[in-house]
Amino acid sequence: MQPKMKILSKMEICVDSIESGVNAAIGGAHRLELCSSLIEGGLTPSLGLFKTLKSMVTIPIFVMLRPRGGYDFQFSDSERKVVLQDLTLFKEAGADGFVFGALNACGGIDVAFCESVILASSPLPVTFHRAFDVATENPIIMAQKIAELGFTRLLTSGRRSEAINGILLIKTLIEKMKGRLIIIPGAGIKIENLKAILSTTSAHEFHGSAKILKQFAYPIDNLFLNNETNPVYITHCETVKQLLKIYNDYYKQYE
Template sequence: MSRQLEICAASLHSARAAQAGGAHRIELCQNLAQGGITPSYGLLRQVVRELTIPVFVLIRPRPGHFVYDAGELAIMQADIELSRELDAAGVVLGALTPEGRVDAAACRPLIEAAGPLSVTFHRAFDDCPDPAQALEDVIALGCARVLTSGGAATAEAGQARLAALVRQAAGRIVIMPGAGITAANAQAIAEATGAPELHASAKRRLTAPQPASAFAAEQWETDAALVAELVRRLAGV
């Protein structure tokens, strides 16, 4: 089986490294330390201009839970429209009801706004108490794939449920495992679950000296060598 690797990139540097390492596409976001939010206009425009692989855009207006009010949904729709204008290849979104079900009423207008763009339902899925029903709801929305750890802290820990979701999907949607995937476990997770696509960040903490600043912070970026090793492992080489 030919498996694809999606890299979560939170900067221009990481996006470049993902492509250099052989990733098949990226999910572009910012603020990855809090699970990721929608990237800025400038970052998205520059990444789409530079990369030749598909760029999917995370549509998430803030960190935290996935129950959105009308104003937040309006922001998400505007960001989707902007992603289309800037020639992104896809969007990554999700919304839940207060009870933890897929909020189809909130998601439908967002998916309609995406038009021809590929739509991934993100890890809001892992907050759903009934994943089997949630999967049917996401399929009914017409999403192309769902990013999930199988409801566990990592995809490795959620392998059994991921495999069950792949069986339930039966080719109607792509189940894409994500969370804690590295070169050390990627091939085993892919084989155990039967998933055709995997999602990783392949990031490394930068150790290069930075200018002295009161605002200095630890910095992590996708590493091209780590991406290349992931691609190699998924190819079974």
């Protein structure tokens, strides 16, 4: 029989619009990861989007720092300047934390650039994002480096397309990094699989979008624009509530 413990639930919802951010907050999200273009995996949002959403919700907002699309996560000197400039602007505007990751040409962590971001963001927390999942470096060694650099969290799907398929690595990471780095399962987390992910990994935080296809007030259907070829998704308030209920129901046994 496992000992009782107090679980402080942490549901992070990734959003890329005002509508999604407000829906997530109403649904009970504990933290937002704010991006633009989630369809590309999430890019740096506009400062206007951040400031407006910050004035409308009370939960913490972590800002994505990713200056362009592409899954190499190797940044040029000019792109590094963009990241650090964005970081400064969002920090001054009241960001609660950041989400960032960078790799070198060998597919390992870009230590020097990560050090620069951690230093510039201090004392705010920084999450290392799913650049981890396309890296070639040994996952345990890389997680240890991420912790040593000063990141507080690691968002990962366990180096699979979805977290449900990477739960064994996620479980191992949580066990190995306990007390040093918070491991957050993310990617493809749904109502149907959240309980299985929690029961296997014992994760105390999780990350999802709780998205549904946006329905427009009038039909958009022409040669270039329609919801099949250019889908638009928004965070669904009720889905957020259901995810939170699954989380809370699972951890009630430990209270």
